Amino acid sequence: MFQSFNFYRRKKYLKYFLLKNKFMVVEDTQQERPIFPFTAIVGQEEMKLALLLNVIDPKIGGVMIMGDRGTGKSTTVRALVDLLPEIQVVADDPFNSDPKDPELMSEEVREKLKNNQKIEIISKKIEMIDLPLGATEDRVCGTIDIEKALSEGIKAFEPGLLAKANRGILYVDEVNLLDDHLVDVLLDAAASGWNTVEREGISISHPSRFILVGSGNPEEGELRPQLLDRFGMHAQIGTVKEPELRVQIVEQRTAFDEAPFSFRKNYEDSQNQLMATLVKARKHLSNVEIDYNYRIKISQICSELDVDGLRGDLVTNRASKALACFEGRSEVTPQDIFRVIPLCLRHRLRKDPLETIDSGEKVQEIFKKIFG
Incomplete structure (x- = not known):
């Protein structure tokens, strides 16, 4: 027996x-659960471009991906994990504190540096944190550490998902179904870049700057306007219509499901090449310039489209520079702006919540009129 x-x-x-x-x-x-390779994804160029630009410049502010069910939204987002570069963090710090930027340090690390204490610095891969729809507010924001309270009799903070997502990516699948109380938490953290927790006599603040990535099906409801505006870019994807392309997608998915590790091996070179390009682009982003006249024209487009606030101007400038850097250029061209401006502005045009989000044609028409 x-x-x-x-x-x-x-x-x-x-x-x-x-x-x-x-x-x-x-x-x-x-073996770890295999992830579908990013470079093996067929089509959906708009979505892939938006995600890559956010990796190059996290200050773009994330991307909202809306499209039909079964179009590979979550597969593409999760495929991004393989391409994420490494960053320097303070060792044993639950908030992924940046050892050089005070705005991205926890209060504990700041206090150590103030007292000239030595801190250990390590390299760590950028993380992607999933925010489940059913998560509690305590799990997202953090709460009191019950184990320490019971065993040691002290009040200690147990970090939540917003702490783990600092300097990383926070992904919300079916974000349009997220409960209102969690939407409020995300809005607060996205607006300030900090998460403040008041629980059972504990008051703590920690940095929480993340690339917010959301995906959803428009048939299941729209996002609140306040949250939609927090996404730097908005990608719209549809079901592929060409039969040949559909067959190619089905064949690749079948091949991956049957032998995921050997399938991934076929794309090792292209994955490594894309990763190296992203690392190089992040490093040289500060060297990219955008002509003053182009910036004037971007703002003119935003003004003619009656875009509220200046976030549209900022994101378009950042995304244009990130695209130029991604393609190995040090100056932004009108073509760079033309490619990214629909992604940056289409979700900022709607004045009536019942209106549908523009496909990008209206933005492109005004672009052609102003740029000539």
């Missing part, structure tokens, strides 16, 4: 079998 005991520890697990009163140990390897 066999009795089996499974012990899981990280990537390896041991299977113990009791056979004739003797132990036999068998070791195997548990």
Whole structure:
């Protein structure tokens, strides 16, 4: 008679079998769940471009992806994880504090630097944090650490998802179905870049600057205007119509499902090349310039379209520079602006909540009129 005991520890697990009163140990390897390669995704160029530009310049402010169900929205977003570069963080800090930027440091790290204490710096890959629709406010914002309260009798803070997402990506699938109380939390953190928690006598603030990425199906409801405006870019995707392209997508998905690791191996070179391009673009972004006349024309377009506020101007400038840098140029061209401006402005044109979001044609018409 066999009795089996499974012990899981990280990537390896041991299977113990009791056979004739003797132990036999068998070791195997548990592979991580494979992710579909970003460079293997067919079509949906607008969505892919918006995501890549946000990786190059996180200050663009994220991207909202709206489209039909089954068009690969969540697959594409999660495929981005493989391409995310490394950043420097303070070791053993739950908030991913930046060792050089005070605005991205926790109060504890700031206090250490103020007292000339030495801090350990490590490199860490940018994280993507999923925010589930059913998450509680305590899980998102953080709460009191019950274990320390019971065992040590002290009040301590247990960081939430907003702490983990600092300097990373916060992804909300079906964001248009998110509960209002969580929308309020996201609005507060996105507006200030900080998360403040008041719980059971604890008052703590920590940096929470993240790239907000959301996806959803417009048939299931629209976003609140305040939250929609917080997304730097808005990508609209539809179901692929060309039969040949549809067949190609189905074949790739089938091949990935049957042998995910060998499928990923076929795209190793293209993945590494794209990752190197993103790292280089992040490094040289500050060297890219945009002509003053182009900036005037961008603002003129925003003015003619009656865009509220200046966020549209800022995002268009940033996205144009990120695109130029991504393609290895140090100066922005009108073509760069033409490619990104519909993504940056289309969701800022709607004055009536019942109106549909512009496809981008209206923005392009005004662009052609002003740029000539």
